[in-house]
Amino acid sequence: MKIIRTDCLVLGAGLAGSAYALHAARAGREVLLLSLGAALEANSDWAQGGIIYDTAPDPQRLAADILAASDGTANPAAIAQLVHEGPAAVKELLLDELHIAFDRDEAGELNLAREGGHGERRIIHAKDATGHAILAAVAARVDATPRITRHTGSVAIDLLTLSHNADDPRDRYEPITCFGCYALDTATGEVVAFVARKTILATGGLGGIYQHSTNQPGSVGHGVAMAYRVGARVIDLEYVQFHPTVFYSPGAQPFLITEALRGEGAVLVDARGRKFMDAVHPRGSLAPRDVVARTIKQQMAQSGDPCVYLELGGLQSDFIKDRFPGIHARCLRGGVDLTRERVPVVPAAHFSCGGVHTDLRGRTNVRHLNAIGETACTGLHGANRLASTSLLECLVSAKATAQADLEDLRAAAPLRGPEPREWQSPVREPDPLLIRQDLHQIQQTMWNYAGIIRSPQRLARARRILRELHEDVQAFYRDCRPTRELIELRNAVQTARLVVHAAALNPVSKGSHWVTAED
Numbered sequence: 001m002k003i004i005r006t007d008c009l010v011l012g013a014g015l016a017g018s019a020y021a022l023h024a025a026r027a028g029r030e031v032l033l034l035s036l037g038a039a040l041e042a043n044s045d046w047a048q049g050g051i052i053y054d055t056a057p058d059p060q061r062l063a064a065d066i067l068a069a070s071d072g073t074a075n076p077a078a079i080a081q082l083v084h085e086g087p088a089a090v091k092e093l094l095l096d097e098l099h100i101a102f103d104r105d106e107a108g109e110l111n112l113a114r115e116g117g118h119g120e121r122r123i124i125h126a127k128d129a130t131g132h133a134i135l136a137a138v139a140a141r142v143d144a145t146p147r148i149t150r151h152t153g154s155v156a157i158d159l160l161t162l163s164h165n166a167d168d169p170r171d172r173y174e175p176i177t178c179f180g181c182y183a184l185d186t187a188t189g190e191v192v193a194f195v196a197r198k199t200i201l202a203t204g205g206l207g208g209i210y211q212h213s214t215n216q217p218g219s220v221g222h223g224v225a226m227a228y229r230v231g232a233r234v235i236d237l238e239y240v241q242f243h244p245t246v247f248y249s250p251g252a253q254p255f256l257i258t259e260a261l262r263g264e265g266a267v268l269v270d271a272r273g274r275k276f277m278d279a280v281h282p283r284g285s286l287a288p289r290d291v292v293a294r295t296i297k298q299q300m301a302q303s304g305d306p307c308v309y310l311e312l313g314g315l316q317s318d319f320i321k322d323r324f325p326g327i328h329a330r331c332l333r334g335g336v337d338l339t340r341e342r343v344p345v346v347p348a349a350h351f352s353c354g355g356v357h358t359d360l361r362g363r364t365n366v367r368h369l370n371a372i373g374e375t376a377c378t379g380l381h382g383a384n385r386l387a388s389t390s391l392l393e394c395l396v397s398a399k400a401t402a403q404a405d406l407e408d409l410r411a412a413a414p415l416r417g418p419e420p421r422e423w424q425s426p427v428r429e430p431d432p433l434l435i436r437q438d439l440h441q442i443q444q445t446m447w448n449y450a451g452i453i454r455s456p457q458r459l460a461r462a463r464r465i466l467r468e469l470h471e472d473v474q475a476f477y478r479d480c481r482p483t484r485e486l487i488e489l490r491n492a493v494q495t496a497r498l499v500v501h502a503a504a505l506n507p508v509s510k511g512s513h514w515v516t517a518e519d
Contacts, residue, residue, distance in 0.1 A: 001422050002192045006032040006149075008405065009180055009196030011156050011223065014042030015131075016373025016394035017202030018138045019093065023402035025147040029409065032194060033148055034183060036155045036218065036484065039139035040132070043204045043216050043374070044391065047131025048258035048327070049115055050123035051391040053090045059083045061119055069117040069288040069386035070353075071511040075379025081360050082380060082389065082396055089395040090124075098137040102126050103323075114263040115387035116244075117288040121263075123388045128258055128324040134391060155484050156222065157182045157191065159199065159369065161230045166418040176231045178369035179418050184482050191423040191482065198405045201227060201356060201371040202398075206240070209496045210349035211447035214243050214256045218488055221495030223375035227356045228498060232364045236354030237495075238503040238513040239383045242452050243350035244268075244292035247343065248307040252334040257310065257327060257345055259387050262286055264323065265314045268296070269342070271305050290384040290512040293347040297452045300346070309342035347452060351390065353381035353512060354502070362401030370405065372397040383511025430480035435489050438473060442466070442489075442496050450500050454515050459504045466497045 008024045010017045013035035021031045035041070055062050063083050067074050094100045102124045103111040112121035126133035142148055160180040162171035180195040206221030207213035228234050245257040245268075262268070267285045268277050280295050281287035287295075296308050312320065317339040321328055328338045336343055355377035362370035373394045380393060449462035470493045477490050509515050 002190065003195055003420065004032065004192060005195045006030045007196065007409065008032070008198045008200065009194050010034065010200045010202055011181065012042070012202035012204060012373070012375070013039060013139070013150070014202060014204055014373065014394070015044035015135055015138060015391060016398050017200065018135070018142050019395055019398035020200055020202065020372060020402050021142055021148050022138070022145060023399055024405065025145050027402075027406045029147065029406065031148045032151060032196070033142065034151045034154050034156065034194065036153065036186070038152060039143070039150070040135055041216060042135065043219060044131050044135045044394065046214070046216065046256065047391055048128045048256055049260045050113055050125030050130045050388050051090060051094075051134070052122055052388050053087055053110070053124045054112055054122045055083060055087055057120065062122065065117055065119055066380070066386045066389065067382075070382030070384050071290070073382030073510055075382070078360060078378040078380035081400070082392060085396050085400070086392045089399055090392065093138075093395065094134060098141060100126065100133055100137055113260050114286070115259040116262060116283075116286045116292065117386045118263075118286075123260075125260065128260065128326045131391065153186050154183045154192070155186060155487055156203075156226060157184055157482055157487055159226050159230045160193065160195065160418075160420050161366070162418060164230065165420050167421055168418070171418065175367055176365070177367040178230065180420070181226070182420070182423055184484065184487065186484050189481070191425070193420040193423070195418070195420060197368065197409060199369050200362070200401065201369070201375045202373050203375050205352045205374045206495050206499070207349040207351070209442055209446050209492050209499070210451065211443040212246070212254065212346070212348040214246060214348050214350045220488055220492035221352070222491045223371060224355055224498065225491035225494040227364065227366070227369065227371065228494065230366060232366045232369065233357040234355065234498060235357040235377050236379070236382075236502070237352070237499045238506050239353035239381070239511055240349060240499060241289055241351040241353055241385050241512045242293040242347040244289055244296055244347050245310060245345040246348040247331065247334055248346045249334045249336065249344060254348065255330055257343060258324070259289075261310060261312070261324065261327070266310045266312045268292070269309050269311045270299060270303060271309070273311070276308075288384055289387065290514070293452055294514055296347055307344040307346045310345055311342050312338060351385050353377070353383065353385050360400060361404035362397060363404070370401050372401050383513060425481050426479055428480045430476065430483055430486045432485060434476070435485045438469060439489050439492055441469060442492050446496055446499070450503055452514065454503055454513070455517065456504070456515070459500055462500045463497075463504060466493060466500060469493055470497055
């Protein structure tokens with residue numbers, strides 16, 4: 001078995017993982033950036049709306065909006081960190097160093113947008129492809145930075161810990177300590193041991209465990225599942241945010257319709273043109289995401305309609321084409337002209353507000369194992385995330401965690417390099433048809449019974465289905481050699497069980513976790 005050693009092993013190359021790699025490498029540490037896909041195959045790349053920047057009028061207003069969006073449940077310390085450290089992180093990396101081409105007005109000032117849950121305009125953006133503009137620039141800088149090595153085409157299988165994977169039997173008496181991971185090289189089928197002094201989970205979200213999702217394919221909570229298996233604490237997993245507006249057309253590919261459209265004046269209407277959000281929330285179509293998604297779900301159930309609509313009648317055609325060129329083009333491919341027609345939309349799983357529990361410096365309860373970005377949970381989002389906080393959270397958590405790791409590595413004596421056990425697995429090939437069927441069953445179960453509106457009866461049924469499925473998948477996994485698809489299935493069923501378990505334990509409806517007594 002090949003063993004590759006490094007100082008910092010980062011699992012995931014989205015914005016959080018890439019930003020961490022830059023900070024650590026510039027301080028002289030060797031960084032290995034492990035990802036399955038190419039540099040831009042991450043949820044960060046698909047972020048449309050923008051990133052919060054301008055808090056100058058009153059930072060506490062942003063703090064109040066984050067807390068209000070969370071239904072009063074967010075961690076005040078995490079909010080304070082984001083509000084006070086976020087603008088500087090954006091200015092330092094994105095504006096001063098990388099010169100991201102954010103939209104500006106005729107005077108050259110940054111153009112500020114407003115989205116759902118925000119009381120004012122404070123979001124900077126690059127048309128409707130902000131995530132792509134940011135990640136492309138950051139990824140290019142990563143590739144030009146010494147001491148960072150990319151390993152693409154690799155998928156992590158399990159974390160290495162002294163308790164589970166070290167050759168020395170005495171190591172099991174140590175506190176739970178991570179020293180890297182086993183990973184599958186998908187090109188060769190070889191399992192490689194990556195041994196590291198610090199391991200950072202930046203694997204993104206878990207929307208892929210649902211039938212309808214805005215996430216990149218394969219986003220099934222890999223980091224959550226791997227961390228849980230070695231004893232890391234996970235928290236708030238019942239709080240899965242559903243984005244209210246995803247393009248809907250039978251036979252067309254669904255895609256996210258940014259909240260910034262509503263920030264510029266678009267409104268939600270039913271099939272008869274009624275503005276149904278105005279009676280639900282003071283901010284109408286710009287209410288927090290959980291309120292809007294839940295109301296759309298109820299509206300569709302009551303009317304029997306397959307979708308609701310975004311009405312853009314108040315927006316000028318030229319403005320739409322200039323401000324939202326990507327969405328305009330994709331809607332045209334789906335048979336809808338944004339400048340002349342209402343846009344059919346439905347909710348879809350979007351963001352995990354919970355995850356692997358960390359402090360404000362990325363620390364988990366497992367030594368030398370950190371988590372950042374959407375994989376982590378500091379309590380910043382509580383029960384529901386405020387729009388355009390996700391990219392900002394990536395930058396803030398990456399910087400804080402890298403700084404803490406660098407302090408540790410400077411202060412600590414050289415660690416004894418554990419020898420990981422040799423990887424052993426069967427040679428039998430897994431049946432791809434069974435894998436697809438099992439994953440489809442997970443996704444349908446989560447969508448039907450643990451989706452936007454839940455009930456004790458639905459959650460109980462989901463637990464029974466997933467318990468049996470988990471046993472089948474585990475037996476399947478033990479009997480076959482690992483493949484990307486099998487690893488994804490194993491993590492998907494584990495993550496789904498954790499989400500359902502957390503939801504079943506929490507009878508209180510808050511934010512994106514809404515429980516009704518009715519079936």
